[in-house]
Amino acid sequence: MADMRLDKVPIAEQEPEVRAKNFKEVTLGYSLEKAVREAMRCLNCKNKPCMSGCPVGVRIPEFIAKVAEGDMEAAYEIIKTTNSLPAVCGRVCPQENQCEGKCVRGIKGEPVGIGRLERFVADYMRGKEPEVVLPEPNGHKVAIIGAGPSGLTAAGDLAKLGYEVTVFEAFHTAGGVLMYGIPEFRLPKTIVQHEIDNLTKMGVKIMTNMVIGKVLSVDELFEMGYEAVFVGSGAGLPRFMGIDGEGLIGVYSANEYLTRINLMKAYKKEYATPIMKSQKVAVVGGGNVAMDAARSALRIGAKKVYVVYRRSLDELPARKEEVHHAMEEGVEFLTLNNPVELLGDDNGRVRAMVCRKMELGEPDESGRRSPVAVEGSDYELDVDTIIMAIGTSPNPLIRNTTPGLDVNKRGCLIVDDTEATTKKGVYAGGDAVTGAATVILAMGAGKKAAAAIDAYIKNISEEE
Amino acid sequence: MFKIIRRKKLNDSVVLMDIDAPFIAKKADAGQFVIVRADEFSERIPLTIADFDRDKGTVTIIFQTIGGSTMTLAALNEGDAIRDVVGPLGVATEYEPNVKKVAVIGGGVGCAIAYPQAKKLNNMGVDVQLIAGFRNKDIIILEDEMRSASTELHICTDDGSYGYHGFVTDKLKELIDAGANFDEVIAIGPVPMMKFVCKVTEPYNIKTIVSLNPIMIDGTGMCGGCRVRVGGEIKYACVDGPDFDGHKVDFNELVRRNSTYSESEKQHVCRLMGGATNG
Numbered sequence: 220m221a222d223m224r225l226d227k228v229p230i231a232e233q234e235p236e237v238r239a240k241n242f243k244e245v246t247l248g249y250s251l252e253k254a255v256r257e258a259m260r261c262l263n264c265k266n267k268p269c270m271s272g273c274p275v276g277v278r279i280p281e282f283i284a285k286v287a288e289g290d291m292e293a294a295y296e297i298i299k300t301t302n303s304l305p306a307v308c309g310r311v312c313p314q315e316n317q318c319e320g321k322c323v324r325g326i327k328g329e330p331v332g333i334g335r336l337e338r339f340v341a342d343y344m345r346g347k348e349p350e351v352v353l354p355e356p357n358g359h360k361v362a363i364i365g366a367g368p369s370g371l372t373a374a375g376d377l378a379k380l381g382y383e384v385t386v387f388e389a390f391h392t393a394g395g396v397l398m399y400g401i402p403e404f405r406l407p408k409t410i411v412q413h414e415i416d417n418l419t420k421m422g423v424k425i426m427t428n429m430v431i432g433k434v435l436s437v438d439e440l441f442e443m444g445y446e447a448v449f450v451g452s453g454a455g456l457p458r459f460m461g462i463d464g465e466g467l468i469g470v471y472s473a474n475e476y477l478t479r480i481n482l483m484k485a486y487k488k489e490y491a492t493p494i495m496k497s498q499k500v501a502v503v504g505g506g507n508v509a510m511d512a513a514r515s516a517l518r519i520g521a522k523k524v525y526v527v528y529r530r531s532l533d534e535l536p537a538r539k540e541e542v543h544h545a546m547e548e549g550v551e552f553l554t555l556n557n558p559v560e561l562l563g564d565d566n567g568r569v570r571a572m573v574c575r576k577m578e579l580g581e582p583d584e585s586g587r588r589s590p591v592a593v594e595g596s597d598y599e600l601d602v603d604t605i606i607m608a609i610g611t612s613p614n615p616l617i618r619n620t621t622p623g624l625d626v627n628k629r630g631c632l633i634v635d636d637t638e639a640t641t642k643k644g645v646y647a648g649g650d651a652v653t654g655a656a657t658v659i660l661a662m663g664a665g666k667k668a669a670a671a672i673d674a675y676i677k678n679i680s681e682e683e
Numbered sequence: 684m685f686k687i688i689r690r691k692k693l694n695d696s697v698v699l700m701d702i703d704a705p706f707i708a709k710k711a712d713a714g715q716f717v718i719v720r721a722d723e724f725s726e727r728i729p730l731t732i733a734d735f736d737r738d739k740g741t742v743t744i745i746f747q748t749i750g751g752s753t754m755t756l757a758a759l760n761e762g763d764a765i766r767d768v769v770g771p772l773g774v775a776t777e778y779e780p781n782v783k784k785v786a787v788i789g790g791g792v793g794c795a796i797a798y799p800q801a802k803k804l805n806n807m808g809v810d811v812q813l814i815a816g817f818r819n820k821d822i823i824i825l826e827d828e829m830r831s832a833s834t835e836l837h838i839c840t841d842d843g844s845y846g847y848h849g850f851v852t853d854k855l856k857e858l859i860d861a862g863a864n865f866d867e868v869i870a871i872g873p874v875p876m877m878k879f880v881c882k883v884t885e886p887y888n889i890k891t892i893v894s895l896n897p898i899m900i901d902g903t904g905m906c907g908g909c910r911v912r913v914g915g916e917i918k919y920a921c922v923d924g925p926d927f928d929g930h931k932v933d934f935n936e937l938v939r940r941n942s943t944y945s946e947s948e949k950q951h952v953c954r955l956m957g958g959a960t961n962g
Binding site for chain 2: 483616
């Protein structure tokens with residue numbers, strides 16, 4: 220009989236005033252006892268609406284039933300059949316729009332804490348994972364470009380099928396946004412590394428410091444004997460607003476700010492990469508990246524951090540939990556505000572941001588109400604650092620060096636419903652196709668592409 | 684890991700390293716650079732590919748120890764390995780079609796970057812007037828290499844202790860006034876030097892290419908840390924450059940942005956030197 224309590228079993232968190240000064244994980248996770256109790260809330264529905272909300276199709280009620288029985292090993296096995304990175308997904312997925320958004324228990328009360336449970340199982344099993352049984356090699360080679368969520372998922376799925384998989388990564392560390400973008404306090408890097416190590420144990424080879432499009436082209440990968448290529452190069456090219464003052468000292472893209480902090484560990488004394496010591500910081504944007512940048516700025520010592528967003532709180536695209544956490548930690552939200560100019564001092568350092576007040580107009584084609592400037596509302600916000608988190612677009616490097624690879628107006632690779640690009644044998648997925656989206660959508664695309672690559676290679680081998 | 688095959692001191696503060704990096708050596712071209720991370724704790728720093736040997740699979744870097752990261756790198760010996768080397772990055776230098784005569788100008792350690800340009804142009808059969816500037820004769824580097832890569836080598840010293848007494852800009856102006864008729868000028872070195880070279884060539888309308896050196900992190904176009912203003916537009920030096928039309932570059936903004944971390948850089952050197960800075 221299910222536990223009919225309306226609310227989720229609460230999860231332990233660091234206190235806001237303590238955690239706003241450290242980079243340790245904010246959410247501490249369930250204990251075994253709490254996990255089992257939360258698992259009992261699942262009704263084990265016949266039609267499993269939760270599963271339809273999961274882009275990688277985790278068999279949710281099945282694994283939760285095992286958690287309720289206290290059999291974590293079995294729960295882990297079930298999750299791993301469809302999800303290569305459960306410790307990551309359980310932490311960073313916007314569950315409210317996905318699995319938990321579809322949960323029947325959410326109609327009256329809170330949905331089952333599916334993310335928390337997935338995370339619990341992965342954390343509980345860390346270091347206790349069953350010995351990897353390597354599949355029989357099938358003699359075929361696949362190249363993956365980019366070691367972010369989509370590439371790693373595709374690599375994991377193909378390795379399970381016996382493919383010899385090589386992942387080419389431009390940075391010195393695999394993980395993509397999981398390593399350089401999402402901060403330690405949301406996603407500890409040792410956990411990401413552990414999930415990546417699990418992939419390499421399955422035989423996935425990762426080559427770092429390899430910028431495809433520069434050191435090797437896609438066509439050269441085919442010449443080297445790879446029969447298919449998956450492009451999971453993400454959308455890492457930051458946008459700036461194009462307003463005056465963006466060249467001042469103290470103006471960062473969120474990508475630069477977060478890369479210095481997360482990948483280069485600029486907040487740790489023993490690492491050489493510097494970062495500005497700011498007092499008053501404005502982050503422009505309202506997505507997860509903006510939340511991550513704002514909360515990171517607090518943690519490296521800023522006294523005041525503003526999130527400047529041109530729409531209202533209701534339109535914030537960030538994950539609800541992160542907005543809530545940011546507010547608890549003291550980040551101030553200046554919604555319906557839009558920067559129009561950045562002002563500097565005599566040394567070329569930022570001293571203020573000129574903000575213009577906005578109001579919401581009629582809904583546009585996308586259904587969102589567009590912000591309209593309020594005339595004569597300009598004012599100066601005193602800040603010494605500005606972080607632009609207004610989005611990213613795909614890096615042109617691969618499309619510019621690969622003949623036959625078509626892109627749309629926004630520079631995103633064009634694919635069909637099997638994730639096949641316009642070039643034979645080349646598949647793509649994740650932000651490189653969709654523009655900046657979520658980790659789990661990228662993983663879903665990687666999964667779909669892996670299945671399509673498997674079918675493609677089987678098909679050409681049969682023909683031969 | 685990338686093994687150091689050869690390490691050679693070129694002067695008191697400038698070091699040359701041949702690094703085993705076959706993938707990079709195969710693709711490298713004059714004007715491109717690599718990003719290097721000496722060890723786990725180091726920064727990623729950009730260094731121009733000073734030379735490459737496709738057969739041996741090596742690339743050459745030449746750098747001056749000016750701060751913490753270059754000191755860490757300089758402390759590595761032959762046989763040691765550099766943690767990360769990524770490249771070749773940036774766009775290779777594109778020359779005007781049918782160039783016949785070019786002045787290649789290097790300032791200080793910038794000569795290490797001017798050298799591959801001169802070498803490539805020289806191999807193309809272009810008349811290369813190589814103007815190399817140094818503070819004094821003790822810090823002159825690559826003299827033989829530069830001589831063999833140019834039609835004529837003009838070494839200038841600020842104090843007159845060797846070669847021409849004066850700045851590279853003085854020598855350049857002399858050559859122009861004497862009717863050198865350059866199709867193009869390529870200037871590589873400290874920002875002020877590049878800026879003044881552009882000032883010299885502008886009235887003569889001689890196309891001038893500069894190789895910019897802003898702060899970089901990834902070097903692949905994903906952070907915009909290296910953004911520079913060229914002809915009023917924002918460009919990312921790591922993917923759009925590092926070469927740009929010098930007459931369009933906002934040098935003042937570049938100088939300012941390069942000073943972003945001057946304070947923390949000093950502290951970093953202090954920590955490595957145990958309290959003493961290297962000036």
